[in-house]
Amino acid sequence: MWNDYLQLMKSEWMVIIVIFILLFLKLGKKERNTESLLHFINVLLFINLASGFIYHRDGSLFGDMFHSNSLLAFEKNVLSLGTLIISMQSFHWLKNHKHILEFYILLLSTLLGMFFMLSSNNLLMFYLGLELSTIPLAALANFDLEKRVSSEAAMKLILSSAFSSGLLLFGISMLYGSTGTLNYLELSQQLTGTPLQILSFVMFAAGFGFKISAVPFHLWTADVYEGSPVAVTSYLSVISKGAILFVFVSVLYQVFHHMALAWYNLIFIISVLTMTIGNLFALRQQNMKRFLAFSSISQVGFILIGITGQSAAGSASVIYFVLIYVFSNLGAFGVVSLVSALTGKETVNDYKGFYKNNRVLSWVLAISLFSLAGIPPTAGFFGKFFLLLAGAGTTHQSGGQINYLLIVIAALNMVISLYYYLRIIRAMFMDSTEQPIEKIKSSFSPNLSFIICIAGILITGIASGAYNYIYSLVK
Template sequence: MNEYLQLMKSELMVILIIFILMFIKLGKGLPNGTLLSLVQLLLLINVAVSFGFNETGRIFNGMFVHNELAGFQKGILSLAVYLISLLCSDWLKDHEHMPEFFMLMLSALLGMFFLVSSDHLLMFYLSLELASIPVAAMANFDLERRKSSEAAMKMVMSSALASGIMLFGISLIYGISGSLDFATIWGSLRNEPLHIMAFVFLFSAFAFKLSVVPFHFWTADVYEGSPVAVTAFLSVASKGAVSFALFNILYKLFPNLSAPWYTLVVVLSILTMLIGNFFALRQDNFLRFLAFSSIAQVGFILVALSGQNSQVISAVTYFVLVYVFSNLAAFGVASVLRSQLGIENISQLKGLYKTSPALAWALALGLFSLAGIPPAAGFFGKLFLLMAGAAKGNYWFITIAALNMIVSLYYYLRIVKLVFSAPDGEQVQEVKILKPVGLGLVICSAGIVLAGIVSWIYDHINSMV
C-alpha cells in the first residue's frame, strides 16, 4: 500500500485536485478569483510533489513503472500546467466554467502522467486516450466562437482516427507476440513485413499527436481556433508527454526494428522541419504561426530521437523543459493580447515595445529561445538535440537540421523586429498585466535564462538516465 502511495504520488495528487474542484463546484462554489488562486496554489504544490522524492519501482504487475527520470518528466508537465494557469488568468478569471476547465485539463495531465509511466500496451492506450479526449472538449471552451467549435470538431475527429489506426497496430502486435507487456513483446519482434506494418500503424498515431508531417493538417486549425490556454497546453504538455512516450516505444518496444524506423524517423524529421519552417514564414495569425513553429520544433525532437544512444532521452527531456519556458512566454503574451485587446495578428504587434515594454521583452526572450540564439536556453536545447542525433554519424542529416535552424531565425526575428520598431499610425493600446500573469512571465523568462546558464540542470537529467 505504501509503495502505491509513493510511486503514484503525482497521479494521486492530480486526482485529489480534481476531486477538490468537483466538490467546490457541487457545493456552494467560490468566487472565480478566489478559486483561481486556490487552483494555482494546488498546482504549485503538485509541481513540488512531482519533482521531489522519486523512487524506482513497478506496480500493477509491471504495468506502471516509475523512476527518477519519469518523476522529472512529470514534474516538467506539471510545471507547464501551473504556468498555463498563471498566464491565462485573464481569460480564466471571467470564464463561467472555470472549474470544469481545470478538471478537464487535469484529467488530460493525469493521462500524460500514466503515459510517461506506462510499460504495457493496454495502459499505454488508455492513457493516450485520457490525454487526448479531454483536450478535444477543452478546445470547444469558447462556446460562442464559431472557430472554437470548428477546432474542436477537427481535433476530436482526427484524434479518433489516429487512435483507431494505432489500435489496429496494437492488435497486430498482440497477434505476433501474444502479450501486451513491453518487456515480453520486444523479443518477439523482428525485421519482417508484418512487424514493420504493426510499427508503422503504431507510429502514425504518434505522428498525429506530435503533428509530424504528413499528419500535421489539424494542428494549425486547432491552434488558431481553440482558446489560447488550450493551445498552450496542446503545444507544450501534450507534445512533451508524447515525445517522452515515443522514446519508450522506439527504444523499449521496437529496438529490434531499429534499422527500418531509423530511415522513417529521418525522412519524417526532414519533412517536418522543412514544411513547418516554410509554412511559418507566411503566417500572419500569431497562433497559427506558433503552430507551424511548434511543428518545426517537433522536427528537431525527431532528430534527437533518431540518435540511438544514451544521450537521446536526456537531450529530449532537457529540450522539453526549455521549450515549456520559451513557448509559454510567447503564449502568455498572446493570451494577454487576445483577451484584453483582441489582437490576433502579427502585423498588429508593431510597436508593442512602446506601450508595454515588459510584454515585449518577455516575447522577445521567448522567441530568441525558440530560435536558438546563444544566451537563451533554447540554443543549448537545440545543441543537445543535434548532438544526440549526430552521434549516429549521419552528418548530412544534421547539416539539414542546422540549415533549418537558420531559416527559422528569419521568422522569429521578424516578429522581434516588428515588436521593437516604432509604430506607424495606430498604436497598440496599453494592457494591464495581472499579478499572476506577471509572475508567470517572470518564471518563464528566468527559466529561459537560467536553464541555459546553469549546467547543473542538464547534468542532473543526464545522471538519472
C-alpha cells in the same frame, strides 16, 4: 503493500485528489469570487508540483502494468510545472469565464492521462492514458463557447485524434497478434522485425505522428490551434506534445530497440520533412497562434533528429529540449494569451510598435522567440545543439559516420526560422504605427509566470547542471 500504492502512484493520487476537490467545489455553493477561486486553484496546482519533488522511489505495481522511477518523476514534474504556468497565464481569460471549475477538471484529467501514459509498462495502459489525455482536450478546445471557430477546432481535433487512435490501435493489435503480449519487456524480447511487425510499427509511428503533428500528419494543427482558446492552444502545443514525445522516446528505445535499423530511416525522413515544411509554412502566417503552431511543428522536426540518436544521449537531449521548449513556448504563448484576452488582437500586424507601450512584455516575447530560434545566450541554442549532437553524431545506425546531410539541412532550417522569428521582433521593436496596442495592465499571476519562463530560459541554458542531471537520470 498499501505503502507501495501510495508512494509509487504519488503524482497520480495528487492529481486525482485535486480533481475531486474541484468536483466537490462545483457541486457545492453556487456563487464564488472567480479571482480568489483562480488563486486557490493555482495554489493547489503548486502543491501538486511541489509534491512531485519529494521522495520518489523506483518500483512497479499492478503486475508490472505501472512503474515509476526518478526519470519518470522528473518528466511528470516538467508537465506539472507547465500546467501551473499555463494556469497562471490564463488568469485574465478565465476570470470572465463561467465554467472555471470544469475547465480545470478537464485539464487535470488530461494531465492524469499523461501520467498514466508515462508510467505505463504495458500497451493497454499506454493506450488508455493516451485517450484520457486527448478526449477531454477536444472538449477544452470548445471552451470559447460562443465562438464557431472554437467548435470547429474541437470537431477537427476529435476527428483527427479518433482517426490517429484508430491507426495506433490497429498497430497495437497487430503487435499483440504477432507476439501474444502487451508488456513492454516481453514485447522487446519478441520483436525481431518480421514484415508484420514492421507494418505495425508504421501504424504506430503514424499514430504518434498525428499526436505530435509531424509532417505529413500535421494538417489539423493550424486550424485547431487557431480556433481554440489560447490557454488550450498552449497546452496542446507544449504539455500534450511534450508528454507524447517523452513516451515516444521511451517506447522506441524500450520496445522497438531491436528494430532500430527499420525505424531509423523512417524517423530521419519524417524529421527532415517536418522541419522544412513547418518552417516554410510558418513564413507566411499572419495570425500569431497559427504562426506559433507552425513554429511548433518545425520544433518537433528538430526533436525527431535527437530521437534518431538512439542512445542515452538521444533520450537525454530530447527530454532536455522539451524542458526548454516548455519555458520558451509558454513565454511566447503567455504574451499572446494576455494580449488576446485583454485586447482581442491576434495578428502580427497588431504587434507593430508593441515596444512603445509594453516594454517588459516585448522583452519577454523577444527572449522567448530568441530561445525558440536558438540564439546562443538563451537555452534554446543549447537544446538544439545537444539534439544535433545526438542525432547527427556517430551512431550505430548511420554506420559510425557523422551525418553531414542532416547537419546541413538543420542549419538551413535554422536560418529560415531565424527570419520569421525576427520578423515578429522587428514588428515589435522597429516598426511604428499610428495605433500601437495600449499599455496592458497585467496582474500578479501572469507576471509571476513570465518571471518563471524567463528565469527558466536563462538558467537552463547557462547552468550545465540541467543537462547533466537529465543525462544521469537516463543512464
